[in-house]
Each structure stands twice: as C-alpha cells, then as structure tokens.
Amino acid sequence: MDAIVYTSETGHTKAYAEILGNKTSIPVFEIKEAKRKLPKDAKIIYMGWLFASSIKGYKKAAKRYAVSAVVGVGLCPTGEMMREVRQAISLPESTPLFTMQGGMDHAKLRGINRFMINMLVKMLSKKERTPEEDAMLSLIKRGGYFVDEKNTEAFIKWYEDTTSDKM
Ligand SMILES: Cc1cc2nc3c(=O)[nH]c(=O)nc-3n(C[C@H](O)[C@H](O)[C@H](O)COP(=O)(O)O)c2cc1C
Numbered sequence: 001m002d003a004i005v006y007t008s009e010t011g012h013t014k015a016y017a018e019i020l021g022n023k024t025s026i027p028v029f030e031i032k033e034a035k036r037k038l039p040k041d042a043k044i045i046y047m048g049w050l051f052a053s054s055i056k057g058y059k060k061a062a063k064r065y066a067v068s069a070v071v072g073v074g075l076c077p078t079g080e081m082m083r084e085v086r087q088a089i090s091l092p093e094s095t096p097l098f099t100m101q102g103g104m105d106h107a108k109l110r111g112i113n114r115f116m117i118n119m120l121v122k123m124l125s126k127k128e129r130t131p132e133e134d135a136m137l138s139l140i141k142r143g144g145y146f147v148d149e150k151n152t153e154a155f156i157k158w159y160e161d162t163t164s165d166k167m
Helices: 012-024 031-037 058-064 082-088 111-126 131-142 149-165
Strands: 003-006 028-030 043-051 066-074 097-101
Touching: 003 012, 003 031, 012 028, 012 043, 012 066, 012 149, 028 031, 031 058, 043 058, 058 066, 066 149, 082 097, 097 149, 111 131
Parallel strands: 003 028, 003 043, 043 066, 066 097
Antiparallel strands: none
8 A cells, every 4th residue: 555645624534544644554645745745546545524425535536546445534423424425426336435433623614614514504404304414413513523543443454454465
C-alpha cells in the first residue's frame, strides 16, 4: 500500500487518517498534497467524509489512483450506512468499505456545508421520522466528537488479514 489519502472539512476524517497511519505505518496525505507527492495509479486507501450518503472526493481519487479500500467518516454510527454509501458512489463489491463515526462540529462548518446542514435540520424537523432519522436529527443538533480508536477495529482487522496473506 503506497498511501492513505484523505479529504476532511472539519477534522474528523483527518484524525482517523492519522490514527490509521500510525497503526499501519502507511504514509498519510491530504488529497491536494497527494497530487504533488504521489504518482498516478498509486495504490491507496481513500478516506473522505460522508455527504448525503456519498463520500467527498472519492470520484476524483478513484480516477487518479488505484483505490484498495474506502473509509467514510460520518455522523452515523460506525459500521452503518454501508449499503447506501456503496450505492451512492458506485463502489464495486470487491472494494472493501468501512464507515467510522466522526462527529459534528458546528463551529467549523462554513458556507454551503453549514447551509445544507441547516436545511437538513429544517427538513427532518418537519417530517415524520424513522427511528434512524430521529437519531440523526438529534445528533446533528447536539453535535459532538466521536473519533475513537475502537471505531477503526474492523479496518485494522481487514488490513492485517490482507497483509498477512501476502507473507
Ligand atoms: C452537508 C452535510 C451532509 C452530511 N451528510 C451526511 C450523511 O449523509 N451521512 C452521515 O453519516 N453524515 C453526514 N454528514 C456528517 C459529516 O459526514 C460528519 O460531520 C463528518 O464527521 C465530517 O468529517 P470531517 O470533519 O472530516 O469533515 C454530513 C455533513 C454535512 C455538513
């Protein structure tokens, strides 16, 4: 594996990228830095934040690099939203996908993202909600920081299994 490449708006994905970099010893690059430092077709793990069920920056990363696994960092609990996300980014079944719970930092949200989250709160507040939507609405409103090493366990297991296969 050549690198972990990530996109982060308010820092949660960056924090997970650093945790995974430390645990695996794979170099970590923010996506713009990666463009300068990594060759095209480098073998990477791509990490981005969840945005309306898709993963920010994935499409661009997949055009340029050989993506071996994808991590989506969102507000949803770790390990959830997998089917929706895979569908939203048309990720092949053969590429492993992980979701990790990041958080919601209202103070760091700017511009269009702040606007969109406010719209989502308004929309969800008005409608009849499923239990999942209800949980999501209160998480969005409350905000919080949920980055935790234990949310990386499934990824680390996958990584150790794939690397030990090659020995
Ligand atoms: C406009 C917008 C849309 C979002 N859509 C989703 C979503 O579909 N699913 C989810 O779990 N989280 C969603 N989130 C929450 C972010 O993915 C979450 O705050 C994440 O931790 C941000 O990562 P970052 O700090 O690396 O930017 C959304 C946030 C914003 C601002």
